[in-house]
Amino acid sequence: MMKYIIELILSIGKVDRRWIFLVIGLAVLLPLFFPLGLPIRATNATQRVYDAVEELEPNSKVLVSFEYGPSTKPEIHPMAIAILRHLFTNSQKVYVTCLWPDGQFMAEDALTEIAEEEYGLTYGEDYVLLGFRPGNEAVVKGLVSNIRKLYTTDARGTLVDQIPMMANVNKVKDFDFIFSASAGYPGTIEWVQYAADPTGVPMSTGTTSIQVNDVMPYVQSGQVKGILAGMPGAAEYEALIGSPGIGTSGMDAQSIAHLVIVLFIVFGNITYFIETQRAKKY
């Protein structure tokens, strides 16, 4: 019996990798059709982002930066939507910048859906899309010293001086809070290094899962107030604001897929262990 089990495990270890792709695909696909409704609990890092936004007085000036594109949309867009929803519910003024060219598309998409269609807010009075400027960290540095030097017009071509909510907004220090929705470079780390740390303006972030380890030291040291870590971070934030969205709907698939991957890792290690033992024996 034991011999049969060992042979079975070894045969699983030798399976064509395309079968593994198929199993992972099904593990992701099936929960999307048949949701399990697994519970979502906010982690400490997500709770800190929520608390930081809650602590803001109504009509605070919040700078939201979009640093992601279509390739990372499933991870970052749900959290950008959730953050905008939370900010607009609390009557904050939102200023949107983009360090990535495709971030402007993402921002337009999110603002149209939330600010225009859901909340019916007025462009230029409640929110403004300043748009993309190339230059990476130099753009952040430029925003810290003089926004108007960098942005003479917004993304729609309107002169910044003619936008009502831009009155008395000249540099990063004029904002009460920064939120960076970031998928890489330039992104959260550049905002910490060139804006939040030098000016003392509090900031939070939402990042792709792969970036979490890089950003976590800043969260641990208090330089960043919390972090939304990938799709689970978005789902937790949606739960906190009581508005389930794309992040929440993907969490069952995420959990099942992880379970399957863990099983594959365990099988792979058992196979490796058996094979090395056999090699030693013979």
Added chain:
Amino acid sequence: MIIGAWISVFLTLAILSYLYKDNLFYKVAEHVFVGISTGYWTSMFFWTQIQPNLFGRLWPATEYDASSLWYKFYNVFGVFSSVFPEGGIAKGHDMHLIYLVPFALGIMMLLSVSSKLSWMARWGIAYTVGMAAGLRAYGFLNSNVIGQIKGSAFQLVNSNLPYFALVGESIFNNFVILIGTITGLMYFYFSREHTGNFGRLTKVGIYFLMISFGASFGFAVMGRISLLIGRFVDLIHYSSSTYNHATLWILLIMVVLLGYSAFMDKSAPIEPPAK
């Protein structure tokens, strides 16, 4: 909207088809992606930076004077009216001729395509490297060195903290941070051989690093699964009748064509091995 959905589905499935094997669909999607990305980035850079912020500062509408030599030169380019509109560029800038310097450096960087003039590109690259090095040195020193040292300096045994907590601050976690920081730094001290007691401590540092790499791997997997979920959500959305069942049709056509291709490959005569 329907055409967009069909293109989106085709490109998604074409890229995913690489999991089966390298094939024509994947190659098409890959080349389309590279081409469109380059075109999009170029046009975005031009219309958000070069035209408004460079040309807009060299020939601003506020100082337009058709009789001046500078604007006569500008009017020569009037044929490209979307870039150089009549009456100067109205983007809220005053004239700053100092911007001729970055303009010249930018053109010099483009000259790297010429084998005879490529040396000129070094000037632009030298400026960029120098500026970036200076800018980054400040950021890293301030946030990564000073900020992190400040963050690591905490009261080790604080009576207000619990002895142990899985999440959040605790005395136990403070010790973990202390040991991890010191042993991790020790591992990167190469002026002494990693043997004896020092070697044992650096080994502890390696374990901390390995846990960190494990967490990175876990997060990487989570990120990739999230992206797959995003694509599947779109594919499910586009499989509805609103989009004429785009996903189902394209998937069927792809499977049939890839299957036919695989069948033809198998039935082709096997080439004899080269002598």
